[in-house]
Amino acid sequence: MRKDYKLDSIISKIAEPLVLWQAEKGLVEIGKDALAVAIKLGDRHEGYVFHGKAKLLLDTIVETEKGAIGKSTEKEANEPFVMLGNTEEIQRHLSEASSEDLRRMGYENQQGFEAEAQNVFDRFFMRGPVHSCRSFDERDGSVFAFQNKASRFDILVLDGSKLVYRATDMVFIADGTKVILKSSEQFVLSTGRKLVSIGKPCCPAQP
Amino acid sequence: MSEDLKEEMKKLKEQIADLQDQLKDVIDAERKKGHGVYIDIGNAVRGYVEDEIQAVAEGVHGELEKSVFIGPRGVRIFRRRAPDSEEDEHKVSLAEVAKVMNALGHEHRLKILDGLMSGGKYINELQEQLSEITTSTLSSHLNVLEEAGLVVQEKVRGRYLITMPGRTAYKMATKAGERVRQDDEECHTHCCDSDESDAEQV
Numbered sequence: 001m002r003k004d005y006k007l008d009s010i011i012s013k014i015a016e017p018l019v020l021w022q023a024e025k026g027l028v029e030i031g032k033d034a035l036a037v038a039i040k041l042g043d044r045h046e047g048y049v050f051h052g053k054a055k056l057l058l059d060t061i062v063e064t065e066k067g068a069i070g071k072s073t074e075k076e077a078n079e080p081f082v083m084l085g086n087t088e089e090i091q092r093h094l095s096e097a098s099s100e101d102l103r104r105m106g107y108e109n110q111q112g113f114e115a116e117a118q119n120v121f122d123r124f125f126m127r128g129p130v131h132s133c134r135s136f137d138e139r140d141g142s143v144f145a146f147q148n149k150a151s152r153f154d155i156l157v158l159d160g161s162k163l164v165y166r167a168t169d170m171v172f173i174a175d176g177t178k179v180i181l182k183s184s185e186q187f188v189l190s191t192g193r194k195l196v197s198i199g200k201p202c203c204p205a206q207p
Numbered sequence: 208m209s210e211d212l213k214e215e216m217k218k219l220k221e222q223i224a225d226l227q228d229q230l231k232d233v234i235d236a237e238r239k240k241g242h243g244v245y246i247d248i249g250n251a252v253r254g255y256v257e258d259e260i261q262a263v264a265e266g267v268h269g270e271l272e273k274s275v276f277i278g279p280r281g282v283r284i285f286r287r288r289a290p291d292s293e294e295d296e297h298k299v300s301l302a303e304v305a306k307v308m309n310a311l312g313h314e315h316r317l318k319i320l321d322g323l324m325s326g327g328k329y330i331n332e333l334q335e336q337l338s339e340i341t342t343s344t345l346s347s348h349l350n351v352l353e354e355a356g357l358v359v360q361e362k363v364r365g366r367y368l369i370t371m372p373g374r375t376a377y378k379m380a381t382k383a384g385e386r387v388r389q390d391d392e393e394c395h396t397h398c399c400d401s402d403e404s405d406a407e408q409v
Binding site: 024025026027035047057058059061063064068069070071072074 | 375
């Protein structure tokens with residue numbers, strides 16, 4: 001089923017800074033002039049491969065009666081990344097990318113970006129977490145896959161108020177009052193009323 | 208088997224029998240006294256037993272580290288990492304203590320922590336509680352608290368939350384303050400009594 005997804009041949013750019021996702025616990029935003037190529041399933045736009053200045057902010061903090069545990073996650077995505085989800089709003093903020101736009105992002109021509117986007121697309125779909133061709137437009141869900149330093153993907157899955165973030169250094173799951181935070185130093189599970197904590201309760205901010 | 212060797216074995220058996228009799232006498236005598244029996248099992252055996260005890264203790268410690276539960280009554284056990292050396296532990300803990308004490312060493316910062324004890328707050332809500340200071344001063348205090356790990360800010364919503372160590376530190380600071388005040392009062396009362404008794408003697 002995964003082979004049904006394919007990249008579009010049209011290269012676009014983000015006309016103005018755009019928030020791709022925003023909720024109580026986080027946001028993903030992308031800067032002006034970022035390159036974009038659509039991921040299509042038949043004629044439907046199911047997502048994009050972006051390359052530009054993007055930022056991920058997540059409040060990966062567990063709030064408990066005994067005090068807060070964890071700290072916010074802030075990451076910049078300067079490598080191409082995949083986004084699957086509702087694309088209506090994004091399409092309204094796209095314009096045609098010029099040769100100058102491609103050069104600004106380090107590509108000699110359109111083929112350069114297409115090859116890079118295809119590489120990320122293949123790695124995500126062939127070895128990534130997407131195992132069905134369910135249309136993301138049907139539900140209020142999104143998937144973001146940011147490339148990390150280990151050349152793997154930090155995955156953010158959103159489904160309504162539910163949120164799962166899996167990175168090399170942490171896993172954060174939020175579902176209403178239930179929150180799970182697992183990092184190299186601690187494991188915390190909070191159900192609102194009960195709290196299970198293993199490891200250091202909190203780390204002071206890094207200098 | 209040679210006759211010499213047979214003779215030697217016979218002597219050894221007799222010696223062992225004598226030793227057993229002596230040991231029996233010692234045990235009987237100690238039993239009559241109601242004391243336990245102390246037998247020196249030697250350094251090698253003692254070392255082995257100590258090693259075993261150490262291994263078991265480490266196993267229990269390891270299991271405790273893995274099995275931590277905080278229930279509604281607040282029962283909790285946190286992992287304590289073994290320092291490389293006592294000296295390192297001393298240095299690290301003193302540096303951390305200094306950082307926390309510095310963060311706690313200001314009335315306005317204690318007021319901020321007090322305000323956050325009831326739940327997360329935005330900076331404007333904290334500003335309402337601390338109207339005597341400017342927003343920039345408030346931000347500066349929040350930075351100090353954040354660097355000490357007593358407060359954490361949600362980057363998306365912007366709310367400030369008190370951390371677990373923050374709650375502990377605030378409670379300890381207020382208790383310490385209370386204790387000092389009580390001791391001062393007791394000392395003052397005692398000193399006054401002494402003065403009065405001195406005056407009577409005069």
